[in-house]
Amino acid sequence: MKYLGLDVGSTVCKLVIIDENARIVYKHETLIMGDVLSTVDKILRESGDELDDVVSAGITGSSRNLVGKHLKLELVKSEVIAHSVAVTSRHEVGTLIEIGGQDAKCVTFHEGMIQNFRINSSCGAGTGAFIESQCRRLGVAIEELDGCLENADEDIEISGKCGVFIESAVINCQKMGVKRENILKAVCKALVVNYFNEFCEFGTLPEPVWFQGGVARIKGLKDLFEEQLGVTVNVDEDCNYMGAYGMSLMAKKDPKKGSFKKFKLESSDRYTKKYISCGGCKENCSLLGYYLGDELAFKVGGRCGKY
Numbered sequence: 001m002k003y004l005g006l007d008v009g010s011t012v013c014k015l016v017i018i019d020e021n022a023r024i025v026y027k028h029e030t031l032i033m034g035d036v037l038s039t040v041d042k043i044l045r046e047s048g049d050e051l052d053d054v055v056s057a058g059i060t061g062s063s064r065n066l067v068g069k070h071l072k073l074e075l076v077k078s079e080v081i082a083h084s085v086a087v088t089s090r091h092e093v094g095t096l097i098e099i100g101g102q103d104a105k106c107v108t109f110h111e112g113m114i115q116n117f118r119i120n121s122s123c124g125a126g127t128g129a130f131i132e133s134q135c136r137r138l139g140v141a142i143e144e145l146d147g148c149l150e151n152a153d154e155d156i157e158i159s160g161k162c163g164v165f166i167e168s169a170v171i172n173c174q175k176m177g178v179k180r181e182n183i184l185k186a187v188c189k190a191l192v193v194n195y196f197n198e199f200c201e202f203g204t205l206p207e208p209v210w211f212q213g214g215v216a217r218i219k220g221l222k223d224l225f226e227e228q229l230g231v232t233v234n235v236d237e238d239c240n241y242m243g244a245y246g247m248s249l250m251a252k253k254d255p256k257k258g259s260f261k262k263f264k265l266e267s268s269d270r271y272t273k274k275y276i277s278c279g280g281c282k283e284n285c286s287l288l289g290y291y292l293g294d295e296l297a298f299k300v301g302g303r304c305g306k307y
Contacts, residue, residue, distance in 0.1 A: 002053045004260060005247030006040070007082065008032070008061035011101035011129055012214060013039050016244035017050055018252065022089070026050045027241050036063045037070050037268035056258035058082075058247035062102065065307070069290075069298035070268065075251055075258035079243055080107055080117050086246035087210050088112050090236060094206030097195070097225065097233070099213045101129045106199035108206050120198050127191075128215040130163055134170055134187045138180040145184060149220030152185035154178075166190055185220070192224045200229070209233050214240040271297065278302055 002025065007014040010032070017026040028047055032039045044051065058075035059068050060082035068076040079100065084107055087093050096107040104127060107117040132142050140148055156178060158169045166187065173183045199205070209231055215221055216239035225233045238245060251258035272291040276299065277284050285302035299307050 001055045001255075003248045003252040003255070003258070004051070004054045004057035005082075005244040005249070005251060006057065006059040006061070006067065007079075007241075007243035007247065008036060008040060008059065008063040008067045009079075009101050009243075010062050011132075012240075013043050013061075014241050014244040015043050015047060016241050016248045017047075017054060018245070018248045020252075022249060022252065024238065024241070024245065024248075027238070027244070029240070032063075035268070036066060037271075040067050040070065041268050054260050056251040056255035057260035058251040058258050060243050060247050062100075066300045069300065073258070073260070075247070075254065077247065077250065080105060080114070080119070082243045082246035082250070083107070083212055084109070084114055084246070085249055086242040087212065087236070089246075089249055091208065091210060091234070093208055093210050095209045097205075097209060097211045097216075099128055099191075099195075099211075099215050101214075102127055104195055104198070106195075106205070110206075118199060128213060130166075131187065131191065131215060131218075131221075134167070134184065137167075137170065138174075138183060140180065140184065145188075145218055146220050148181040148184045149188065149218070149223075152179070152181040154182045155189075156182055156186045158183075158186040158190045185224075188218075188221050189224055189228075192221070192228045195225075196228050205229060205231065207231055211235050212239045212242045216240065278307070280304075280306065 002017050002019055005016045012029055013032055014029040016024055019025050030043050057073055059073050060077050060079050064076050083098050087096055093109050098105040104120045108115045135142050135145055158166055170183055211222055211233050216235045222233050222235055274289050276287050276289045278287050287299045287301040287307055289299045290297045301307055
């Protein structure tokens with residue numbers, strides 16, 4: 001028997017399958033290009049026969065509620081829980097640094113249990129998507145960023161908590177002819193400093209410190225975190241898959257709740273989408289209804305989290 005975990009974030013969809021011994025036997029990721037549901041359909045189709053022995057599945061990520069309803073999955077958890085389950089299953093951990101496409105998280109632990117956590121989603125300047133956008137501006141593929149950071153030969157300051165101001169500073173540096181390697185190092189350092197100011201204002205982070213998320217693969221960024229925090233920052237070889245891995249572990253632990261049958265993969269284009277009013281309280285939030293013909297399949301949205 002096998003167990004599946006999905007992490008459907010703002011920029012990337014990741015899938016992990018583990019065996020009875022919690023070993024990853026298959027992993028796959030793909031960019032989310034606009035339509036979340038069609039991307040999920042695509043990654044499941046590409047996984048093909050790997051799904052045959054899957055008996056249980058769980059989902060996390062910013063689009064977890066929408067995709068969970070689409071796939072009829074009941075095991076739906078937040079990224080904080082998924083990443084925490086994953087890292088504590090493999091390592092002794094005091095602090096988890098997790099930087100996603102649209103937010104940053106800091107989770108502290110005591111004896112393997114979550115002690116505290118904070119999420120900063122108020123500004124894009126502390127996210128992986130912001131780094132990627134600045135790389136594109138400077139004509140650098142994200143895979144080339146490490147090489148650029150190694151070749152940086154001058155420290156320049158780009159400060160500010162606002163992504164708009166940092167982007168304006170980047171444009172100004174370009175106008176002045178500053179090397180792109182030095183600009184990118186300054187952008188990464190600004191992200192690290194903003195993280196430090198947001199999450200470390202009351203002291204140092206408990207050790208050992210682990211760094212997860214797609215940007216954790218950037219060694220130069222890890223080095224900047226170590227320099228700023230003054231501690232060793234560890235990175236798991238599956239750092240970018242840890243959210244999905246955590247959900248596969250929960251699917252293994254609770255196979256009944258995560259019950260999964262390989263379904264006939266139908267296109268998400270079969271839905272008709274209409275905006276509807278909730279009517280559940282005086283807020284009367286606008287929801288997005290997904291219809292199959294005239295029948296409402298499910299609805300998502302609203303402020304309270306009900307849908």
